[in-house]
Each structure stands twice: as C-alpha cells, then as structure tokens.
Amino acid sequence: AQSVTQPDIHITVSEGASLELRCNYSYGATPYLFWYVQSPGQGLQLLLKYFSGDTLVQGIKGFEAEFKRSQSSFNLRKPSVHWSDAAEYFCAVAVGGSARQLTFGSGTQLTVLP
C-alpha cells in the first residue's frame, strides 16, 4: 500500500524567510502527487499537483514543488513566506485505476513569526 510521510510536524519561520516542507512517498510507480493547505476552521485547498512532465511545478500563492524520483520526494517550497501562509500543509498521493483515492500525510503545521 502507498504511504506518505511528512517528517516535520511543526515548522516555524520568520516572515520573509524561505520555506521548504518535506514529503516522501512510498509506492512502486510514480503516483500522482498533491499539496493541500488547510487554514484554521477551513477545508483543504489544493496548492499544486504533479502528474508527469516537468518535475518542478508551480502552484497558487507563490508555492512550487519539485518531484525527485530518486528520492521519492515531493517537497514544497516558497521563496518568501507571508504571515497569511500560516496554516497546516498536507502532502497527498493518488493511485489506482481512477486515482480518485488520495492518501494524505499527517500534515505540517506552519507558524510564521512577524
């Protein structure tokens, strides 16, 4: 069965600093990969996704992620964090014929210091 690991439960950065959130997956083939964000009291919102092609994908809100097959990783990055980026971030993979079933990581809580 596929699995997703987000090694960092909680990350704190200062506003304006760069950010990298780690995600590793375990699956026999290249899965479909996603990053979602959840603000307090809200549902999840898709930031970006990778299906194939260019391994560096751009998303909304200035986020990007890079797929590295050799490392089974799909890390999320942002060059300069804004206070409004404080939220919980979830990495997810989708597998299967219809690939409708997402498996989520445990999430990384991001705190942004002024």
Added chain:
Amino acid sequence: ETGVTQTPRHLVMGMTNKKSLKCEQHLGHNAMYWYKQSAKKPLELMFVYSLEERVENNSVPSRFSPECPNSSHLFLHLHTLQPEDSALYLCASSHGGPGELFFGEGSRLTVL
C-alpha cells in the same frame, strides 16, 4: 451558492443518538467523498461515490452509513457513535480522473 457546503458545521450528540451530516456540491462534479480528520492523524478516506464506483474503507465501522441520492448530495448517517468518533468530517467533490478535490469546511462532531 458555489462550492461544497456542509451542514451542520458543529454537532454534539450522545452515544445513543441518530444524526446525519449533509454535503452538497454546486460544481457539477461527478464524485463525492467523506474524509475523517482526527487530531494528530492523517486524513482518513471513509467513502467515495462516483459514476464508476462506490468505494468503502473497510476499516470504517458500520455505525457510519453513507447515502448518495444523486451526484450533488451526499449524507453520512450516524448512529450509536463512540467518543473516539469525535472528529472533523470533511466532504469533498471532484470531476474526472486524478485531480483536484474541492473540500467543504467540515462538520465538527463531538460525541459525549
């Protein structure tokens, strides 16, 4: 209205009650999902309804019963729940194959 709407947003129930959570999507999507979000745990897929399939997570207890009368509405019927069922229940919808899930804001359930 647009998006995915869940009601109620908050629900407190006793272990002997019967209640239902409702989800409605106005996006024209053809698949709907229930996820359970508990503190310190990954989101758990409970049920998927689509034109092609209905998927159930075998680990979901029978005290949770889904109903999908049409492609726009999804219910989660709850009966004789346990305190450990307290969680945020998220509904989502999608269209087509692998792609974006649109989530509602969730129903926060507390079982006393």
